[in-house]
Every structure is written in structure tokens, then in C-alpha cells.
Amino acid sequence: MDRWKAGKRIGMVLIASAILMLAACGNSDKTSGTKTSDGLEKAKLVTNWFAQPEHGGNYAALKKGFYKEEGIDMTVEPGGPQISSTQIVASGKAEFGYTQAEDILIAREKGIPLVAIGAIFQKSPQVLISHKGAVKDFSDLAGKTVYTAPGSGYWEYIKKKYHLNVKDMAYTGSLSTFIDNKNSVTQGYATSEPFVLDQKGVKTNYLYIHDSGFETYANVIFTTEDVLKNKPKLVESFMKATVKGWNYYRDNSDEINPFLKEKNPDLSLDVMEYGAKTEKDLIFGGDAKEHGFGYMSKERWTKLQEELIDLGIIKKKEDVSKLYTTKYLGE
Template identity: 65%
Template sequence: MKSKVMAKFGMLISILSLLLLAACGSTESSSSSTNSDGEEKAGETKELGEAKLVTNWFAQPEHGGNYAALQQGFYNEEGLEMTIEPGGPQVSATQIVASGEAQFGYTQAEDLLIARDKGIPLVAIGAIFQKSPQVLITHEGTVADFGDLDGKTVYTAPGSGYWEYIKSAYDLTEVKEMSYTGSLATFIEDENAVTQGYVTSEPYSLDEQGVNNDYLFIHDSGFETYANIIFTTEKVIKENPELVQAFMDATVKGWEFYRDNWADVNPYIKEANPELTLEKMEYGAKAEEELIFGGDAEEHGFGYMSEERWSMLQEELLKLGIIKNEDDISKAFTTEFLEQ
């Protein structure tokens, strides 16, 4: 009898010991994100802190994946308390990120190379658009090709690399150059006018106003830049690569979500830019899909960038005298945070 009691007592002690060990293991897992070797444990909530992204314009479907990642909590899952700050005519994402006020930004590939030429150590970590959505918009039937732009009044952002390229490549000597302000009013009033814009936005607005229009993709001129590249600084990559990886993991997931679920995300974007209509945002989301997920991204995945295209772009900017120094192009971009 005594032996049976002792056996049951021993079994009870063993069970309690196992439960105690399990409880200890659970407590360590929830209170620490690394093991004794510094490796992250599975199922942990990461805590990387605050981060900010500055976009290149007011909230639009062109930023849809980042807003999707914010709305769906993908940044939170990666341990990021994320803020998205909309850009605008007077907002320079490159300056804000370079100053350290934000960790990430949107810009065009040529603008990043121009910044690096001035000694600002920015690095592209992903390209949203494989084919730039930027277009030159004309009144219907007035322009068939880039050579027909001669003699027109053209509204572009001052110093735009693509415009300098087109003027040189198509020998445009008689154009009247005007600064683009974001307004379509002067374009609408002048049949001889041409304005820059995004295929995802301005053609829709003009159609709404009954203004028949055509457009030429900048990409088709031979100036094959990446548009809406996501960038950070050399310093952030060196000092906090985990932050960059977490940001890109959530961003890629956000863009993949937005691709199929834009109707769920667009009302959230509209909160950040009430002037948008859901109809216009639907147009933009549909118009941009092939530009984002087609091309090289179809084979290599969202955000892909090639050294060949970056080198070609740098060569064009050097020829035009827009940049002065031939940089080691491998330092201007990286795909390492897309490969995880």
C-alpha cells in the first residue's frame, strides 16, 4: 500500500515539474525576443520602435500598398509604430530623410542619383513602378510622338531629368517651358499645351471635365527610370538593418494585399486625402497594376530593380550633364531587403 502511495506521489511530482518547466519556457518566450545566441525566437512580437515614411505626393492609390500595410497592421506585426507623411509640391522627401527626420521616402530614380551626386548618401531599397506611370498629356489629336512636342507649351517640374532627356533625344528647340504646379486649368485652356501627369490620375480628371486627351508614357521615350522608388540612407542600413528589413517585409505584404483588395483600402486612403473620390481611386488602382507587377516584377517579385537599368539611367544623366560624377552604381540601390 505504501509503495502505491509513493508511486502516485512520485508521478504527481513529475507532472508538476513538467508544468513548471513549460511555464518557465513560456515566460521567457514572451519576455525576450532572442535566445542566448541572440537569435530571434519564432512567434515573437518584434519591437523595433517608431519609423516614418514620406511619400512624394498627397495620399493616392500610387501609395496603396503602404497604406494597406498600415491599415491591416502589417507594420505592427513587424514591431514598427509606423507613420506615413504625405508629400506635396513643397515637400522634399529626399531632404527630410537625409536630415534624419524620417527613415524612408519615395522619390524617382533619377532624383536619387542627383542627390547622391551632391553627396547625399541615399539608397533605393525597392521600386514600386517597373514602368513609370508618368506621362505627358496632350489635347486629343495634337501630338502623335515625342517629336511633335516641338512648338508646344510644356508644363513640367523644373529640372526634371526625363524632360532634359526628351528635349535632347528629340531635338526639341522650340518648346515653351512652364513650371508644373499640379493644376490642370492652364492646360485645359490652351489647345497647344502639354502637361506632365500620372496615367493613374490626370487623364481621369480630364475625362470627367469633358476634355478629350491623349498621352505619351515617359518610359516609351527611352528614359526608362524607376518611379516611386522606396529609399533610405546608408546610415540607416548600416546602423539598423533590422528596421529596414521589417519595413520592407510589411511593405511588400501591403502591396500584395492592395493588389487584390484595393476596394477595402481605398476608403482608408481617402481619409488621408478627402479630395479623392472612390471612383477615381478605382481607376488609379486598376491603371497601375500592370505598371507595378508587370515587367521584371512578374519574374522577380514586387520592388525588383536591376543593375542594368540603374547603370543606363546614370549614363543618360551623365551625358546630359545633370550629374557630374560616375558613382559606383551598386551603392545607389540594393535588393537585399527584398530577398528575405
């Protein structure tokens, strides 16, 4: 399976500034936000890759009609290597998108007022994968050949924290170089690569990036200050249906996965079954156990901001209450 998507997701630190600057100058013609003949309000969500279990709740809400129940004619547009959700939402061509928490901070420093309204993953599925028995702790990464997206914030954090001397290699999306080199480590997602490698007969261990101390939120659902100000009812309705969709997908992924496959034929049902099972605790564990799906805390946003400043990825502190809101999560 081509997993260049993981490189795109966690490599946004390097290219986000350029993309977001383009977004600020982009075409602001809006293609959503109008009413249909039956009175539904058109809206669009742009995800961060092709349809997959990491987007399962939104597709469940679409399939089960939860958005229509809330008065929304919803379009879920898949992302891809040439698609930037931040650019599309910032330019007004969609109301909602998926991105990483880091990109919200980078965008706001560039003057683009994106706001997180929910975090799908309480614990990021991003992992560092090693051959079975080769790595038990982050300190064991010393001396390894490590394939990551250049400039990834989490990797700069880990190298600095654990004082690692490693051979950095650019992740290309191919697993073949990792498979051939027993002393290598590759980035990936716990929801996919370990299963794919096991099917190839490659036994692995992996470390969650989150467990290093870099506790970012993954697959953050975001919008803009403008949408929050001018369409609060739309945001409320969208999030109500989205939360309902994710709770439905948690318990009924086998029903929804064939619908995901219709949207992404290259993804096998076996991989989706593994992904849906693996992601459950990452989404509904942690703070979500107490506060519900999508919860985000001031403490984690503050810590992430401080880490990005320490790494030189951003330079300015901002009141974190402007970065995110849990108002629309139905708490």
C-alpha cells in the same frame, strides 16, 4: 484637382541639390527608432505627396497590421509641397522615404548617402498629355506649347533625343491653360489627370515618359547607409511588410481606398479606383513579373546615371551597386 504634385515630383532635378545640401546641415535629432511600451520599434516613412493609390501598399500594410506583425510601430507621414522626404530621411528624422531615382543619384553626388531599397513603379506613371488626336509620337511634340516643371530631366532628355523645337512653359498645377489651348501638351500622371480631364469633357491622348527611353524608377523607397548598417533587421522587417502590403493592395484596393480617403479627404473614391486600376501593370509588370514587387536592375540604374551625366545634371560616375539594393525584397 490640383496636380502641382506632378510638378514637384518631376521638377526635383532643379531644386534637389539645394534641398539636399540643407539636409546635410539639418537637425539630426531622431524622432523614431525607439521602442514602444509593448516592444515595437518605432519607425517612419515619409511619402512624396498626400495619401493616394501610388502609396496604397504602404497604407494597406498599416491598415492590415502588417508592420505590427513585423515588430514595427510604423508612422506613414504624407509629403506635400513644403515637405522633402530626402531632407527628413537624410537628417535622421525618419528611416524611410519615397523619391525619384534621379534624386538618389543627385544626393549621392552631394555626399548624402541615400540608398534605394525598392522601386514601386517599374514603369513611371509620368506622362505627357495632349488633346485627342494631336500627338501620336514624341516627334509630334514639335511646335507644341508644352507645360512642364522647369529643368525636368526627362523633358531635357526628350527634347535632345527628338530634336524638338517647342514653346516651353512652366507647369503651375492648373489644367485650365492646357484645356483652352488645343496645341498644348501638359505633364501629368496616367493614374489621375486623364480621368479628371475626361470628367471635364476633355478627350486626350498621352505618352509615357518611360517610352521615350528615359526609364527612371518612380516612387523609389529609400533609406540611408547608416540605417542599412545599424538597423538591418528593421529594414528587412519594413520591406517584408511593405511587399505584403503592396501585394494586398493590388487585389484589394477597394477595401483600402476608404482608408486613403480618411488620410486625404480631397481625393474622390472614383479617382482612386481609376488610379489603382491604371497603376497595376506599371507596378507589377515589367521586371516585377519575373522578380517580384520592387525589383531594380543594375542595367537601368547604370543607364539612368549615364543619361543624367550626358544632360549635365550630375558630373561623376559612381559604382551603381552603391546606389541601390534588392537584398530586402525577399528574392
